[in-house]
Amino acid sequence: MAKKKSKKGTYHHGDLRNHLIQAGLEILSRDGIQGLSLRKVAKEAGVSHTAPYRHFDDKEALLSAIAMDGFAELTRLLDAAYEKNLDEPEAMLIDAGVAYVTLAVSKPDTVRLMFGGSLSMAKVQEEVERFSQEQPESQNPYLAYESLLRIVVHGQEKGAFIEVPSRELALLIWSSVHGLAMLLSGEQLKEPPETREEVEALTRRISELLLVGVIHRK
């Protein structure tokens, strides 16, 4: 609707694949995950409802491609937190957490698509591999985890983080931030933070507690 129906002559542009993904992102943010149908995406992109099957095996493949976008953005955010705080591992971790949670709250449907479990990671991975020429592996969903792992390892090398296997510590941090992100984006809290500032302050607070731990030391 908001888009110009520009008849550019190139009705079969090799770009239809990307057009479909963009249309999907638009519908996702407008109508939510429930309102995202393959037929609607096709109509938004200006093609027949069977045209998407030229570029995607099925609906899940298209959704996977959309989710990949989210993974790429998450990876970028984590890497930015890394670069910005090379001398302060704790601030690095907190920045990363805030970035993650902020993304989840601002694009709840995309994040739900990424982590809601309706997509099998195998399918996403498959979609990644089928289309990893241009952007070599920048969209690999597990890359976000690798970026977090790098933050953890860096903190340990600096002597700031506890000396346990990095993968275990990364999983604790991943779980904590991911859980908070899911609870907030799913509006599952009784007294949810209202503004973006409140979300950030809460995330900061919870991250600090994660740093010091639950046990009381006298």
Next chain:
Amino acid sequence: MAKKKSKKGTYHHGDLRNHLIQAGLEILSRDGIQGLSLRKVAKEAGVSHTAPYRHFDDKEALLSAIAMDGFAELTRLLDAAYEKNLDEPEAMLIDAGVAYVTLAVSKPDTVRLMFGGSLSMAKVQEEVERFSQEQPESQNPYLAYESLLRIVVHGQEKGAFIEVPSRELALLIWSSVHGLAMLLSGEQLKEPPETREEVEALTRRISELLLVGVIHRK
């Protein structure tokens, strides 16, 4: 299919509501969340596909009722962990975490229904209130949180847990365990634990790390 089509004369039993919920649970564990349609539930319960509307506003209302079952079970598990470890707050917390994660892994679709975000908590709450005569509030989705909060407060009173606002500490713990549960039940880990024992051991390990915190102390 597995059920006897017993024509008991009571074709309109006031019990249809519960029959529908049971049928829903069965289909959920058999066909997953995608395969759960209102029409299929009705057929499984042996009524026409419009009969459910006598008892539920819409599909989401039925799903909410099914999710309530999960919240009730989660609450029971948390309360059991509480009763069992009155003198050991740390063991109490770890038991609670293991129970949560184990539930999530053994009934991934139910948990996805509870926390996947496709249900608005408002609807679930609505469904709770409409039907809270028999089981007064034992199904309130926020009761699980209250049970966790009780564990946290108890640990603080025993002097075992750090002295910060209980709600903040509860949110950290909730987030961590919830996040781990979601990552595992969604099969989003690169090297997931295979057996139930491995799941439990991993959860135990992560919970211990949560207790001591991320920061290194010399």
Next chain:
DNA sequence: ACCTGAACACCGTTCAAGT
């Protein structure tokens, strides 16, 4: 009151057919 069957507007997916 409780349930049914037809009907409506939508789905995802397949397939023969067009250029």
Next chain:
DNA sequence: ACCTGAACACCGTTCAAGT
């Protein structure tokens, strides 16, 4: 190669009608 339109088997939901 790339796209279309008809067709199929499913949806959720509404509504007049039956007991």
